[in-house]
Amino acid sequence: MTPDQEFAPRLLDWHRQHGRHDLPWQQTRDAYRIWLSEIMLQQTQVATVIPYYQRFLARFPDIPALAAAAQDEVMALWSGLGYYARARNLHRCAQVLVAQHGGRFPEDAAIIAELPGIGRSTAAAIAAFAFGRHGAILDGNVKRVLTRVFGIEGFPGKPAVERELWALAESLLPPRDIEAYTQGIMDLGATLCTRARPDCVTCPMRGLCVAERDGRQAALPTARPAKVVPHREAHYCLFCDGEHILLERRSPQGIWGGLLALPEGEPKALAARLGLDLLRQEAMPPLQHAFTHFRLTLRTIRCSVASSPACAEGNFVWLPLHEAIHAGLPAPMKKLLT
Numbered sequence: 001m002t003p004d005q006e007f008a009p010r011l012l013d014w015h016r017q018h019g020r021h022d023l024p025w026q027q028t029r030d031a032y033r034i035w036l037s038e039i040m041l042q043q044t045q046v047a048t049v050i051p052y053y054q055r056f057l058a059r060f061p062d063i064p065a066l067a068a069a070a071q072d073e074v075m076a077l078w079s080g081l082g083y084y085a086r087a088r089n090l091h092r093c094a095q096v097l098v099a100q101h102g103g104r105f106p107e108d109a110a111i112i113a114e115l116p117g118i119g120r121s122t123a124a125a126i127a128a129f130a131f132g133r134h135g136a137i138l139d140g141n142v143k144r145v146l147t148r149v150f151g152i153e154g155f156p157g158k159p160a161v162e163r164e165l166w167a168l169a170e171s172l173l174p175p176r177d178i179e180a181y182t183q184g185i186m187d188l189g190a191t192l193c194t195r196a197r198p199d200c201v202t203c204p205m206r207g208l209c210v211a212e213r214d215g216r217q218a219a220l221p222t223a224r225p226a227k228v229v230p231h232r233e234a235h236y237c238l239f240c241d242g243e244h245i246l247l248e249r250r251s252p253q254g255i256w257g258g259l260l261a262l263p264e265g266e267p268k269a270l271a272a273r274l275g276l277d278l279l280r281q282e283a284m285p286p287l288q289h290a291f292t293h294f295r296l297t298l299r300t301i302r303c304s305v306a307s308s309p310a311c312a313e314g315n316f317v318w319l320p321l322h323e324a325i326h327a328g329l330p331a332p333m334k335k336l337l338t
Contacts, residue, residue, distance in 0.1 A: 015184030089117025141189025153209030
């Protein structure tokens with residue numbers, strides 16, 4: 001057999017013996033639970049996702065429950081998991097499913113891919129695991145496996161390389177056992193064909209893999225072209241009356257969109273704007289936070305105020321400190337409060 005003919009049988013044999021079979025979302029055909037796991041697992045490790053997944057389902061057991069929830073509650077449960085646009089899209093998608101699909105997922109991957117926050121690969125995974133539909137996936141793990149096994153050169157994020165990988169992924173699909181194949185290729189990338197120190201000795205593709213044959217595991221997939229990571233600074237105010245702190249609901253766009261956060265700006269100007277009687281100011285230690293595409297330094301001034309008057313602007317709210325810590329705050333701001 002040719003390498004492309006050998007790929008699926010080898011993968012399926014390996015998955016039956018060594019793949020992951022006991023993750024919480026593998027014990028169901030419920031498209032909602034499968035979708036939730038797929039979204040949470042984007043850019044996030046399994047061990048981190050499991051407790052969030054369990055808490056989320058305990059509060060929102062089905063699509064109608066999620067659709068009916070306030071966005072604040074959704075964001076609070078997501079807080080700490082990062083990439084908050086995922087949570088906003090999850091909430092919006094649930095509302096679209098209720099309004100347009102009777103609160104259920106369609107079975108066609110092409111229709112699923114039109115829903116908010118769901119791309120081609122995630123749609124194919126949902127369709128495979130929930131409905132047994134035949135379709136290729138191409139997440140980061142799969143890209144790594146395919147570029148190494150078949151020696152695909154070029155950064156996978158380039159459109160031409162990505163098109164080549166999609167065509168390859170579709171050509172490799174087996175005629176049956178699509179659920180096991182889809183889980184198997186995910187598991188292979190997550191557990192053996194890892195970014196650093198891949199376990200080529202026990203890999204089912206040993207002897208077939210171009211990168212292993214040529215000693216190019218570290219070179220494939222081709223790295224993103226290097227560029228300088230930008231650095232930004234932002235200035236925040238922690239207004240406190242002794243028992244409460246002032247938080248601002250951020251706009252839906254930009255970093256931490258839709259989350260509660262410390263007000264951003266200069267203390268005296270903010271205090272005057274909000275009618276606060278500013279008593280003392282104290283600079284807190286700067287906090288560094290890394291995003292995917294830039295680094296941020298948070299410079300925060302702790303501002304003591306005489307009282308917590310009613311806010312003239314609707315996007316500001318006073319919360320007791322113990323409640324604020326458990327609200328949907330960005331992770332670095334939770335660090336500032338604890």
